[in-house]
Amino acid sequence: MELLRIEGGMPISGETRVYGAKNAALPILAATVMVAGTSVIEDVPDLEDVRVMLQILEQLGARVRWQGVTSVEVDASSIHSTNVPADLMQRMRSSIFLMGPLLARFGDVTLSKPGGCVIGQRPIDFHLRGMRQLGAKIDEQHGYIRCSARRLIGSSITLDFPSVGATENLMMAASLADGVTVIENAAREPEVEDLAQFLQATGASIEGAGTDTVIVHGCSHLHGTEYRIIPDRIVTGTLMLAAAATRGELTVHGARVDHLGAVLQKLRDTGVRVQVDRDIITVKCDETPSAVDFRTAPFPGFPTDLQAPFMALLTTAKGTSVIHESVFEARFKHVDELQRMGADVNVDLRTAVVRGVPMLSGARVTASDLRGGAALLVAGLMADGTTEVDGVKHIDRGYQAIEAHLSRLGARIERVTV
Ligand code: EPU
Numbered sequence: 001m002e003l004l005r006i007e008g009g010m011p012i013s014g015e016t017r018v019y020g021a022k023n024a025a026l027p028i029l030a031a032t033v034m035v036a037g038t039s040v041i042e043d044v045p046d047l048e049d050v051r052v053m054l055q056i057l058e059q060l061g062a063r064v065r066w067q068g069v070t071s072v073e074v075d076a077s078s079i080h081s082t083n084v085p086a087d088l089m090q091r092m093r094s095s096i097f098l099m100g101p102l103l104a105r106f107g108d109v110t111l112s113k114p115g116g117c118v119i120g121q122r123p124i125d126f127h128l129r130g131m132r133q134l135g136a137k138i139d140e141q142h143g144y145i146r147c148s149a150r151r152l153i154g155s156s157i158t159l160d161f162p163s164v165g166a167t168e169n170l171m172m173a174a175s176l177a178d179g180v181t182v183i184e185n186a187a188r189e190p191e192v193e194d195l196a197q198f199l200q201a202t203g204a205s206i207e208g209a210g211t212d213t214v215i216v217h218g219c220s221h222l223h224g225t226e227y228r229i230i231p232d233r234i235v236t237g238t239l240m241l242a243a244a245a246t247r248g249e250l251t252v253h254g255a256r257v258d259h260l261g262a263v264l265q266k267l268r269d270t271g272v273r274v275q276v277d278r279d280i281i282t283v284k285c286d287e288t289p290s291a292v293d294f295r296t297a298p299f300p301g302f303p304t305d306l307q308a309p310f311m312a313l314l315t316t317a318k319g320t321s322v323i324h325e326s327v328f329e330a331r332f333k334h335v336d337e338l339q340r341m342g343a344d345v346n347v348d349l350r351t352a353v354v355r356g357v358p359m360l361s362g363a364r365v366t367a368s369d370l371r372g373g374a375a376l377l378v379a380g381l382m383a384d385g386t387t388e389v390d391g392v393k394h395i396d397r398g399y400q401a402i403e404a405h406l407s408r409l410g411a412r413i414e415r416v417t418v
Contacts, residue, residue: 001390001417001418002392002393002415002416002417002418003006003388003389003390003392003415003416003417003418004101004377004380004388004392004395004402004403004413004414004415004416005077005353005386005387005388005413005414005415005416006362006380006381006383006386006387006388006389006411006413007362007385007391008360008362008380008381008382008383008384008385008386008387008410008414009246009382009383009384009415010246010277010381010410010412011243011246011247011248011249011410012242012243012245012248012250012343012354012409012410013243013248013249013250013380013409013410014238014250014251014408014409015250015251015252016250016251016252016253016405016408017237017252017253017254018209018231018232018234018236018239018252018254018255019043019045019070019231019232019400020042020044020045020070020228020230020231021045021190021191021194021229021230021231021232021233021234021341022045022047022050022227022232022234022314022398023164023189023191023232023234024043024047024191024194024195024229024230025044025045025050025053025229026049026050026053026092026094026097027094027097027165027168027169027172027191027195027418028041028194028195028198028227028229029041029044029050029053029054029057029072029074030053030076030094030097030098030100030101030172030288031097031101031172031195031198031199031202032057032062032076032267033057033060033062033074033076033098033101033102033105033383034076034077034105034172034175034176034202034221034222035074035076035202035222035223035224035225036077036105036112036221036223037075037077037100037223037224038073038074038075038076038077038224039073039074039075039076039202039224039225039227040041040067040071040072040073040074040224040225040226040227040228041071041072041073041074041135041198041226041228041229041401042070042071042226042227042228042229043228043229043231044069044071044087044229045052045400046069046070046400046401047231047397047398047399048364048393048396048397049091049092049094049397049398052075052088052091052092052412053092053093053094053095054072054074055088056084056085056088056095056098057076059072059085059088059104060079060080060081060082060084060098061078061079061080061081061293061351062074062075062076062078062079063075063078063305064352066363067125070139074114076119078327079105079106082102082106082108082109083084083109083110083111083113084098084109084110084112086111086112086143086144086174088214089110089111089112089113089114089115089185089250090113090115090220092222092397093113093115093122093165093233094114094165095114095115096111096114096124096165096169096250097165097168097172098111098129099111099127099131099145099147099152099169099173100127100131100169100170100171100172100173100174102170102240102330103131103147103148103149103172103173104152104172104173104174104177105150105176106394107148107149107150107151107312108146108148109146109147109148110144110145110146110147110403111119111144111145112143112144112145113143113145114158116136118330118333118369120328120329120330120331122328122329125167126160126163126166127165127166127169127170128139128145128147129157129182130159130166130169130170130173130195131147131169131170131173131243132150132156132157132407133156133179134152134153134154134157134170134173134174134177135149135151135152135153135155135177136148136149136152136173137149143354148414151177151178152173152176152177152217152218152237153177153178153179153219154172154174154177154178154179154180154181154217154349155181155182156182156184157170157181157183157184158181158183158184158185159183159184159185159186159187160343161185161298161395162185162186162188162212162298163187164186164187164189164191164192164298166187167183167186167187167192167214167312167373168183168187168191168192168195170183171183171195171196171199171206171216172195172199172418174218175199175204175205175206175216175219175222176218176219176221177201177216178218178222178223178354179217179218179220180215180216180218180301181215181216181218182213182214182215183193183212183213183214183215183216184212185212186208186209186212186214187298187299188210188211188212188213188298188299188300189298190210190233190256190258190259190299191230192209192210193209193210194229194230196208196209196210196214197209197227198225198227199222201225201227202222202223202224202225203217203219203221203222203223204216204222205217205219208298215229219416222392227282230256230259230316231254231255231256233255233256233259233260233263233303233370234283234303234305234371234398235398235399236255236260237263237303237306237309238250238306238309238377238378238399239252239409240252240263240267240274240283240403241267241306241309241310241312241378242309242377242378242381242409242411243283243284243285243409244267244270244272244283244285244289244313245285245312245313245378245379245381245382246318246381246382246411247285247286247287248283248284248285248336248410249283249284249285249305250282250283250284250409251280251281251282252280252281252282252283253279253280254279255280255281256275257278257279257281258296260281261300262294262300262301262302262303263302263303263310264276264281264305265303266292266294266310269290269292270288270290270292270317271285271287271290271293272285272289272316274286288316288317288318288320288356289313289314289316289317289318290317290318290319290357290363291314291318291319291320291321291354292314292317292321292325293321293322294310294321294323294324295323295324295325295326296323296324296325296326296327297326297327298302298320298327304325304326304327304328304331304371306323306369306371307323307331307371307375308331308334308371308372308375308393309371309374309375309378310323311323311334311335311338311345311352311354311375312334312338312375312376312378312379312382313378314354314356314401315341315343315344315354315356315357315360315379316356316357316358316359316360316382317337317354317356318356319355319356320353320354320355320356320394321353321354321356322350322351322352322353322354323351323354324350324352324354325350325352328410329350331369331370331371331372332347333369333372334368334369334371334372334373334375334376335347336351336362336366337366337367337372337376338365338375338376338379339378340363340364340365340386341360341361341362341363341365341380341384341407342357342359342360342361343357343360343379343382344356344357354417358384359384360379360382360383360384361383361384361385362380362383362384362385362386362387362388363387363388364387364388364390365379365387365388365389365390366389366390366391367389367392367394367395368394369394370394370395370397370398371398372394373389373391373392373394373395374395374398374399376389377389377395377402377406377413380413381406381411381413392415401417
């Protein structure tokens, strides 16, 4: 079993650059199956979920090749299967992104319910309802879902909630449908916009991505292209929070400040100094941060993916913070573990009340989901003594070689096998 062992108390300081966004790379890699040719995707993070997605593409018959360390070439002209292997479906939620692309290009797809972080029920009803509205026939039997359609037909779809994944899946499917699709109450996340830009580079016609109304004019085929993925706003945020929590000074280069508005605002509200110069963000903290309240919300609101790491910072803030999680119903699993480290947090359904304590103390803790794991890292970096974080596989799904990255910034952290 692997653990991340951290000796707390070292400031996270220095300069760094952030790699491409996992949550943009995954749908874009799935979208390459719609291209009857070769796509080259740059700035792809080398993460467990990305490897699973590439494995799925290979099993469907695509030729996949890493070019250097950060670019991936996918030639989808040789795809011979539309069955997404059940064992790989179980390994991550994003396997659902194959539904729209395979259905749109081949008229058929069979998959099973996706796995992924257990942070709520995470149904796929919006995806299925949307595909039906585009004319797909859906059969659900023995745990498998088969979607088929001779040709998808553009339609008007209103989502009950601005779901990131459903917006992306439907946008992909609609790109190869007959006629126009309008998606209302669409997610506005930067990753949705990034996927739309990739699709546009392959010849798709999409208007309004990044707003709550996305209009897709279907076309008959998409062509190969080269595309660079946006930097990961959640990794950027996590590193900034680690710097603030350890009273460090960190400069992140190549960041997209426009993707981090709500987070930078909340950090400033705690008293942490945040300076922005085009794509460079510097965070400096030399005093105890103050408590703040926030609620997670779809973009441009505060991202649910940074709720847990931000909570870790607030565990030693001056005063009491109230955090409301409005996106996922079970995203407080890190709280029990933070309490083990001396944090004073009470949860009532979707609300957590965090009373700042002077110091956390190192302990053996378990990550049970990706961002909850990131919170435990932030907590371990600021705690007194040694913290051992178990469940490292969850952290590896979203943070590339995290111990090497943090070590370069001054942390005392190592991966140990026990
Ligand atoms: N929902 C439904 N039905 C659906 C789809 C979603 O009820 O068919 C609900 C969900 O249960 C949830 C809410 O809608 O309560 C929002 O879910 P959404 O579909 O927006 O999330 P997602 O597409 O499954 C993506 C990210 C998540 C991120 C959320 C919210 C990817 C691969 N994943 O998930 O990232 O938290 O959007 O921003 O893009 C992570 O990186 O750790 C992570 C979980």
